[in-house]
Each structure stands twice: as structure tokens, then as C-alpha cells.
Amino acid sequence: xxxxxxxxxxxxxxxxxxxxxxxxxxxxxxxxxxxxxxxxxxxxxxxxxxxxxxxxxxxxxxxxxxxxxxxxxxxxxxxxxxxxxxxxxxxxxxxxxxxxxxxxxxxxxxxxxxxxxxxxxxxxxxxxxxxxxxxxxxxxxxxxxxxxxxxxxxxxxxxxxxxxxxxxxxxxxxxxxxxxxxxxxxxxxxxxxxxxxxxxxxxxxxxxxxxxxxxxxxxxxxxxxxxxxxxxxxxxxxxxxxxxxxxxxxxxxxxxxxxxxxxxxxxxxxxxxxxxxxxxxxxxxxxxxxxxxxxxxxxxxxxxxxxxxxxxxxxxxxxxxxxxxxxxxxxxxxxxxxxxxxxxxxxxxxxxxxxxxxxxxxxxxxxxxxxxxxxxxxxxxxxx
Ligand code: ADP
Ligand code: MG
Numbered sequence: 188x189x190x191x192x193x194x195x196x197x198x199x200x201x202x203x204x205x206x207x208x209x210x211x212x213x214x215x216x217x218x219x220x221x222x223x224x225x226x227x228x229x230x231x232x233x234x235x236x237x238x239x240x241x242x243x244x245x246x247x248x249x250x251x252x253x254x255x256x257x258x259x260x261x262x263x264x265x266x267x268x269x270x271x272x273x274x275x276x277x278x279x280x281x282x283x284x285x286x287x288x289x290x291x292x293x294x295x296x297x298x299x300x301x302x303x304x305x306x307x308x309x310x311x312x313x314x315x316x317x318x319x320x321x322x323x324x325x326x327x328x329x330x331x332x333x334x335x336x337x338x339x340x341x342x343x344x345x346x347x348x349x350x351x352x353x354x355x356x357x358x359x360x361x362x363x364x365x366x367x368x369x370x371x372x373x374x375x376x377x378x379x380x381x382x383x384x385x386x387x388x389x390x391x392x393x394x395x396x397x398x399x400x401x402x403x404x405x406x407x408x409x410x411x412x413x414x415x416x417x418x419x420x421x422x423x424x425x426x427x428x429x430x431x432x433x434x435x436x437x438x439x440x441x442x443x444x445x446x447x448x449x450x451x452x453x454x455x456x457x458x459x460x461x462x463x464x465x466x467x468x469x470x471x472x473x474x475x476x477x478x479x480x481x482x483x484x485x486x487x488x489x490x491x492x493x494x495x496x497x498x499x500x501x502x503x504x505x506x507x508x509x510x511x512x513x514x515x516x517x518x519x520x521x522x523x524x525x526x527x528x529x530x531x532x533x534x535x536x537x538x539x540x541x542x543x544x545x546x547x548x549x550x551x552x553x554x555x556x557x558x559x560x561x562x563x564x565x566x567x568x569x570x571x
Pocket of ligand 2: 436
């Protein structure tokens with residue numbers, strides 16, 4: 188039994204190693220507004236109908252756009268690491284994200300990025316609502332705090348449901364302390380949401396290191412503390428937003444959880460970071476007519492999102508040189524783009540017919556950076 192457990196840990200460890208520098212892509216289709224009015228419990232058949240309704244047919248990892256392209260007459264078939272449909276709950280989504288989050292405790296720099304047009308469900312996915320509706324930020328904080336408690340009590344490194352039983356390991360373990368930063372990037376300027384008045388801050392780069400020391404830092408040791416930090420930061424954000432004309436859909440917000448672990452006996456240190464990003468809307472802002480501030484804003488969003496695309500594609504292609512310095516967003520996320528980093532992008536799409544063009548743009552974007560094989564490996568291991 189012990190051998191089996193060790194063998195599983197070994198496979199998992201190798202898989203985590205394999206994930207280094209890799210990009211995984213999930214797609215999430217939110218319920219359509221018409222469906223949201225319906226209260227009936229949804230079955231698999233309903234799910235199928237809903238996806239037909241939004242013009243896409245979906246399975247676990249595939250989305251098919253049934254409308255042949257006018258130019259080539261071919262259907263688009265997209266493959267992703269995972270596709271979530273309108274009935275998939277916040278919990279279901281988080282189950283697939285959890286391993287990723289946990290690896291930050293093992294000293295990796297990881298990011299989870301919500302991408303998509305305005306109204307597609309990015310903020311719902313990242314922040315969500317109360318109770319069952321809680322999004323990735325709250326669930327990730329909870330997972331981190333809980334896992335750290337087990338690692339302290341047992342010394343166990345890979346705390347997964349199938350890991351070694353508590354008797355198999357020594358009595359001492361890992362002790363963690365947690366801090367966080369919360370920033371917003373608007374018009375290529377970084378604002379610190381944890382400092383009062385959300386002032387502009389500098390991000391200095393020294394050598395290959397991005398210094399976030401100028402960012403206000405808060406410590407936390409429970410999920411409730413994270414809730415308080417996030418809600419007070421959101422207030423800062425909305426204060427700044429009214430001065431800047433409802434910027435929330437046009438700015439990126441990045442919540443950074445920093446996890447410092449020390450092994451009680453060996454004094455081995457681990458530093459991991461988890462970056463949780465709610466991006467600006469990816470919709471093309473009409474170029475004609477936009478002038479002055481609006482034009483600059485649109486150009487900056489396009490620039491940061493296209494730099495992000497380039498970087499993710501370069502990572503996918505294992506390029507020698509990753510051009511992350513072209514935007515503030517990618518500079519900030521740079522630790523996740525190195526060999527000890529991992530990235531997960533959740534592409535949110537809106538199912539209404541009027542969103543079809545933006546949906547196709549999002550899916551094409553995502554398909555460019557997608558890595559499918561590894562997602563399958565992880566799922567198989569988890570099932571095993
Ligand atoms: P975005 O941040 O991409 O602009 P939001 O997250 O604000 O979009 O989503 C728009 C609306 O749709 C919100 O009212 C949100 O609560 C709702 N919504 C989004 N995704 C879901 C979902 N999976 N289930 C239920 N409601 C959702
Ligand atoms: Mg939003």
C-alpha cells in the first residue's frame with residue numbers, strides 16, 4: 188500500500204515537473220441570459236440543448252462551431268484542456284484548478300488568468316459570489332490555508348486525497364506564512380489597491396527579477412482575512428474607477444498570494460506565488476470614432492492582451508526567448524513564464540448569438556496557446 192502511494196506521488200511529482208513552463212487552457216461557457224430565468228434543475232440533455240442554443244456543440248475537451256466559415260467552408264473544431272458548460276458549478280471549475288493552486292505551496296510561480304469579452308463571466312469565475320457561488324480567489328485561499336495546515340501537521344509534501352496516510356511520515360513539517368498584494372493595471376499604469384487612494388506604483392526590474400517591493404503588502408492566515416482584504420481593495424478600485432470613467436472592464440486586476448514555507452527540521456525554504464488575474468474585456472473596441480483617452484485606452488488594452496497572447500504562444504512553442512517586457516501585465520506575471528512557472532488561462536465565453544463574433548475570436552485566441560496532452564495526463568492520474 189505504501190509502495191502504491193509512493194508510486195502515485197512520484198508520478199504526480201513528475202507531472203508537476205512536466206507542467207513547468209507549460210500553459211493550460213480551459214474554456215467556460217456561462218449560462219445564457221434566457222436560461223438564467225429558468226429555475227428547473229438542469230439535466231445532461233438540457234446542457235446539450237443549451238450549448239446547441241449558443242451555436243457551439245461541446246464535449247469534455249472539444250468545442251465545435253457548427254457554422255462553416257464562409258471563406259473555407261470548414262467547421263472550426265477547437266480542442267482545449269477542459270471545457271466547462273453552463274451547468275458546471277464554481278466547485279466543478281475549482282476542482283480542476285486546485286492542483287495548480289496547490290503547486291504554489293510547493294514553490295512554483297503560478298497564474299490563473301480569466302480572459303474574455305466583457306460580460307462573459309471573468310469576474311464571476313475569479314471572484315464569484317457568496318457561499319456556493321464563491322470564485323477561484325476565495326477557494327484558492329481556502330485550499331492554501333487548509334493544505335498548509337496539513338503540511339504543518341504531517342510534514343507531507345504532496346497533500347492530495349490519495350497521498351500517504353498521516354502515520355507514514357514524521358511528526359514535523361512545513362510552516363507557512365502568507366502575504367498578498369493586489370494591483371490594477373490601467374492604461375499601462377500600475378495602481379496599488381491595498382494602499383489608500385490606490386496610488387500609482389513603480390514596478391522595477393533588476394536583472395531578470397521584477398521587484399514588487401513597492402507594493403503594499405498584507406499578511407493573512409485565514410480565508411476570512413482574505414475576504415476582508417479583497418473587499419476593501421475592491422472599494423479602492425471603484426473609487427479610482429469613478430474618477431477614471433468606469434474602468435473596471437478596461438483594466439486588469441491581479442491578486443498576488445505569496446507563500447513562504449520553511450521546513451521545521453531541515454530549514455529548507457520554499458517561496459511560491461499565485462497570481463489571480465481578472466483581465467480587461469477582450470472585445471475589440473471600435474477603432475473608428477475612438478479618440479483621445481478612449482483611443483489610448485483601447486491601444487493599451489490591445490497591446491497588453493496581444494503581448495500576453497505572444498508570451499503564452501512562445502511558452503507553448505518552447506521559444507528560447509519570451510518577450511514578456513512589452514507590457515506591464517506580462518512583466519508582472521513574468522515569474523510564471525520562467526521554468527519554475529505555470530500558467531492556466533480560463534477563457535470565458537458568452538453564449539448569446541450576438542456574441543458569436545467575439546466568442547470565435549476568444550476561442551481562436553485560446554486555441555493558439557493550448558496544450559492538450561498534459562491536461563489529459565493530469566486528469567488520468569487524479570482518477571487513478
Ligand atoms: P465579466 O467580468 O467577464 O465582464 P461577469 O463575471 O461580471 O463578466 O459576468 C456577467 C454576469 O453574468 C454577472 O451578472 C455574473 O454574475 C453572471 N455570470 C457569469 N458567469 C456565470 C455563471 N457561470 N453562472 C451564473 N452566472 C454567471
Ligand atoms: Mg468583470
